[in-house]
Amino acid sequence: xxxxxxRSARARDVRWRGALAVLDEMRREPGVTRAAVARRLGLSTxxxxxxxxxxxxxxxxxETPAATAARGRPTTVLTPHPDGPxxxxxxxxxxxxxxxxxxxxxxxxxxxxxxHRSRDxxxxxxxxxxxxxxxxxxxxxxxxxxxxxxxxTVQRGRVVQSSVLGWDAVDxxxxxxxxxxxxxxxxxxxxxxxxEARQGVAAGAATVLHIxxxxxxxxxxxxxxxxxxxxxxxxxxxxxxxxGDRDLRCPCGARGCWDxxxxxxAIAxxxxxxPPRDARTYAEQALARAPADPRVRAAIGRTARGLGAGxxxxxxxxxxxxVTLGGLAESLRVAAExxxxxxxxxxxxxxxxxxxxxxxxxTLGRDGALHGAVVTAxxxxxxxxxxxxxxxxxxxx
Amino acid sequence: xxxxxxRSARARDVRWRGALAVLDEMRREPGVTRAAVARRLGLSTxxxxxxxxxxxxxxxxxETPAATAARGRPTTVLTPHPDGPxxxxxxxxxxxxxxxxxxxxxxxxxxxxxxHRSRDxxxxxxxxxxxxxxxxxxxxxxxxxxxxxxxxTVQRGRVVQSSVLGWDAVDxxxxxxxxxxxxxxxxxxxxxxxxEARQGVAAGAATVLHIxxxxxxxxxxxxxxxxxxxxxxxxxxxxxxxxGDRDLRCPCGARGCWDxxxxxxAIAxxxxxxPPRDARTYAEQALARAPADPRVRAAIGRTARGLGAGxxxxxxxxxxxxVTLGGLAESLRVAAExxxxxxxxxxxxxxxxxxxxxxxxxTLGRDGALHGAVVTAxxxxxxxxxxxxxxxxxxxx
DNA sequence: TCGATTAAACTCGTGTGGCGAGCATAAACG
DNA sequence: CGTTTATGCTCGCCACACGAGTTTAATCGA
Numbered sequence: 087x088x089x090x091x092x093r094s095a096r097a098r099d100v101r102w103r104g105a106l107a108v109l110d111e112m113r114r115e116p117g118v119t120r121a122a123v124a125r126r127l128g129l130s131t132x133x134x135x136x137x138x139x140x141x142x143x144x145x146x147x148x149e150t151p152a153a154t155a156a157r158g159r160p161t162t163v164l165t166p167h168p169d170g171p172x173x174x175x176x177x178x179x180x181x182x183x184x185x186x187x188x189x190x191x192x193x194x195x196x197x198x199x200x201x202h203r204s205r206d207x208x209x210x211x212x213x214x215x216x217x218x219x220x221x222x223x224x225x226x227x228x229x230x231x232x233x234x235x236x237x238x239t240v241q242r243g244r245v246v247q248s249s250v251l252g253w254d255a256v257d258x259x260x261x262x263x264x265x266x267x268x269x270x271x272x273x274x275x276x277x278x279x280x281x282e283a284r285q286g287v288a289a290g291a292a293t294v295l296h297i298x299x300x301x302x303x304x305x306x307x308x309x310x311x312x313x314x315x316x317x318x319x320x321x322x323x324x325x326x327x328x329x330g331d332r333d334l335r336c337p338c339g340a341r342g343c344w345d346x347x348x349x350x351x352a353i354a355x356x357x358x359x360x361p362p363r364d365a366r367t368y369a370e371q372a373l374a375r376a377p378a379d380p381r382v383r384a385a386i387g388r389t390a391r392g393l394g395a396g397x398x399x400x401x402x403x404x405x406x407x408x409v410t411l412g413g414l415a416e417s418l419r420v421a422a423e424x425x426x427x428x429x430x431x432x433x434x435x436x437x438x439x440x441x442x443x444x445x446x447x448x449t450l451g452r453d454g455a456l457h458g459a460v461v462t463a464x465x466x467x468x469x470x471x472x473x474x475x476x477x478x479x480x481x482x483x
Numbered sequence: 484x485x486x487x488x489x490r491s492a493r494a495r496d497v498r499w500r501g502a503l504a505v506l507d508e509m510r511r512e513p514g515v516t517r518a519a520v521a522r523r524l525g526l527s528t529x530x531x532x533x534x535x536x537x538x539x540x541x542x543x544x545x546e547t548p549a550a551t552a553a554r555g556r557p558t559t560v561l562t563p564h565p566d567g568p569x570x571x572x573x574x575x576x577x578x579x580x581x582x583x584x585x586x587x588x589x590x591x592x593x594x595x596x597x598x599h600r601s602r603d604x605x606x607x608x609x610x611x612x613x614x615x616x617x618x619x620x621x622x623x624x625x626x627x628x629x630x631x632x633x634x635x636t637v638q639r640g641r642v643v644q645s646s647v648l649g650w651d652a653v654d655x656x657x658x659x660x661x662x663x664x665x666x667x668x669x670x671x672x673x674x675x676x677x678x679e680a681r682q683g684v685a686a687g688a689a690t691v692l693h694i695x696x697x698x699x700x701x702x703x704x705x706x707x708x709x710x711x712x713x714x715x716x717x718x719x720x721x722x723x724x725x726x727g728d729r730d731l732r733c734p735c736g737a738r739g740c741w742d743x744x745x746x747x748x749a750i751a752x753x754x755x756x757x758p759p760r761d762a763r764t765y766a767e768q769a770l771a772r773a774p775a776d777p778r779v780r781a782a783i784g785r786t787a788r789g790l791g792a793g794x795x796x797x798x799x800x801x802x803x804x805x806v807t808l809g810g811l812a813e814s815l816r817v818a819a820e821x822x823x824x825x826x827x828x829x830x831x832x833x834x835x836x837x838x839x840x841x842x843x844x845x846t847l848g849r850d851g852a853l854h855g856a857v858v859t860a861x862x863x864x865x866x867x868x869x870x871x872x873x874x875x876x877x878x879x880x
Numbered sequence: 881t882c883g884a885t886t887a888a889a890c891t892c893g894t895g896t897g898g899c900g901a902g903c904a905t906a907a908a909c910g
Numbered sequence: 911c912g913t914t915t916a917t918g919c920t921c922g923c924c925a926c927a928c929g930a931g932t933t934t935a936a937t938c939g940a
Binding site for chain 1: 716
């Protein structure tokens with residue numbers, strides 16, 4: 087591969103360039119004015135007129151008069167067209183699931199939810215599929231992609247394993263309402279990181295490291311707005327870097343995994359408790375007890391140190407501009423700031439200490455994965471092919 | 484950032500698209516025929532005619548009749564134009580330096596070399612700068628970029644530190660023959676990995692992990708042909724992931740670094756020797772003695788295990804399609820294959836074991852860094868702006 | 881209240897680059 | 911030496927952005 091990404095020379099690739107750039111701006115900053123978009127993209131007013139007109143005709147965008155602030159002819163605000171394309175995003179979590187619909191501005195509206203009565207894959211998938219189908223019926227052809235965030239290891243678009251759900255390999259193909267419609271499956275932590283990098287605290291940074299702790303560590307490295315998720319899509323399994331105790335065998339099959347020293351299991355070990363059934367809840371309870379109980383506080387401190395030390399190593403290796411912490415990772419840092427910070431500093435290479443990356447709390451919280459699912463879905467829709475398909479559909483109607 | 488990479492809508496961005504695609508093909512596969520390029524890019528023969536004519540007029544490419552194999556009108560092979568643009572690549576190593584010139588097919592021809600008489604930065608830079616200047620005089624305006632591969636940590640285009648050269652922060656700006664010409668500085672292991680991913684064994688793979696051991700570990704992750712080198716360009720410091728012994732303090736300032744358990748220093752420790760002055764040479768000597776001396780063989784085995792275990796963790800985290808090993812990393816694997824393989828397998832997550840990435844020897848050897856320097860330099864030249872600058876230059880002449 | 885000012889939108893002629901159909905050409909085959 | 915085959919060339923066409931000139935819709939100020 088000579089060039090970073092293959093360049094295609096066909097004119098077809100150029101057909102939607104301007105239109106995509108405009109839609110991307112609308113997506114990045116819902117509520118932008120048309121004039122601002124044109125300025126930012128360096129478009130002449132003529133091109134702006136032409137492009138917006140085309141997009142309006144295709145029901146891809148609507149213009150509403152902008153509140154006039156200064157003198158001059160008022161401009162318009164670009165918004166998704168009321169009959170424009172939408173995507174369905176699903177967040178499939180340990181105890182429940184949520185289905186949302188999002189238009190091109192990427193703002194999901196949660197429309198269907200449910201709590202797992204049984205964790206049996208068939209039951210869960212069936213319930214979710216019904217929700218997806220209801221949304222599909224409601225929005226018809228407007229639905230352009232279905233994207234699923236799931237608390238599981240995902241490889242080549244398939245669930246390989248999920249400890250929190252208790253699943254082995256599971257096929258989610260039943261969630262596809264239509265075989266021709268893209269069905270995108272992604273790991274929840276990866277998608278949450280993607281969302282932070284695109285729209286959350288880390289928006290604008292080119293290299294973002296997201297780390298989250300629930301049971302074990304999850305996360306992703308996002309470079310130029312795309313998660314670095316490897317050859318099979320199963321990258322970001324930072325929890326299985328051997329930062330931990332070589333003598334501990336991890337359920338994943340490896341040994342010394344970081345996973346084992348940063349979550350509820352680590353806290354339990356430090357406290358001499360047996361391995362907790364639900365490490366997440368155990369950790370939360372310990373965090374609650376910590377202020378009152380010095381023994382628990384110490385165990386939390388030790389765990390935070392494990393988190394900080396591993397994070398320092400990752401920063402050394404990956405050199406992010408910013409690190410976002412989600413879930414228990416942020417809670418641990420807050421609960422044991424001195425230990426965390428000391429371990430982090432101690433683990434950084436000397437030349438990095440003068441100017442380390444900011445380490446901040448993720449802002450999207452429990453909604454991160456859902457937002458990330460919307461992001462990947464829209465990335466599929468807002469392509470030359472995606473728009474061409476939409477345009478073809480429209481012209482038949 | 485809504486879209487993975489900002490899309491610009493300006494027509495200027497389109498002006499060189501086809502031309503760049505053709506030049507990229509020539510670069511990727513020197514000796515391609517024009518017909519093959521057109522087929523691969525989906526260009527009509529009309530476009531191919533137009534584009535090659537334009538490129539020929541601009542001295543960017545030459546056509547020579549291809550050896551006719553089958554029936555049909557014979558086509559031509561595309562080669563760099565004899566008066567076309569070139570780049571200067573420098574490989575600055577521990578004991579010597581080399582300067583090469585490469586045309587657009589990316590094949591460097593080594594033209595100037597020297598051995599450090601003193602490692603004093605000023606002396607070294609002065610000698611290299613003279614070499615670069617001589618090449619610049621020889622090729623004049625044809626030189627479009629200077630790219631330096633150096634055995635040092637590089638941040639924001641500056642050398643931060645080099646243990647093998649014994650340098651602290653050093654400014655290489657003196658190597659710029661002209662302030663307007665791009666001067667690109669890169670870490671040698673990163674560039675070697677880039678070269679492997681583009682032209683070496685790993686060519687074609689979208690996610691490549693390159694690991695090399697000299698003194699400590701170097702390497703890089705290359706995704707879609709671009710090294711993932713972080714916010715400041717100092718990514719790829721895998722040697723400072725805390726895979727090692729927490730009690731060992733690394734010269735880098737951190738502790739437990741992988742560096743310390745995979746190179747000559749580790750072998751010496753296992754053998755009870757004092758820390759070697761030149762860990763690289765020490766390791767080579769140990770590797771030579773290993774077949775005859777079981778104690779040395781065991782120390783090497785232990786070191787190979789450290790390498791395999793860490794590599795497994797990285798594979799878990801990064802999910803490469805292929806891993807390339809350079810320098811002592813490959814030597815260690817060959818010398819202690821069973822230990823290496825066992826540690827690697829033991830460290831992989833279970834679901835990865837069925838289908839682990841190939842782990843292969845890097846093929847470019849000591850020339851990897853030089854090739855990588857050429858690659859980055861050409862990446863700068865073969866852009867819209869680069870070609871536009873060249874065209875402007877030509878039209879004045 | 882109404883002209884001046886201002887910022888933005890619209891119109892339209894221009895240019896670039898690729899498409900594709902039809903024709904021309906240079907080799908190998910039989 | 912015609913046929914076959916793959917390729918190159920010509921030329922009219924089209925999509926899309928540009929940019930200069932014009933129009934429009936608001937605020938400001940006398």
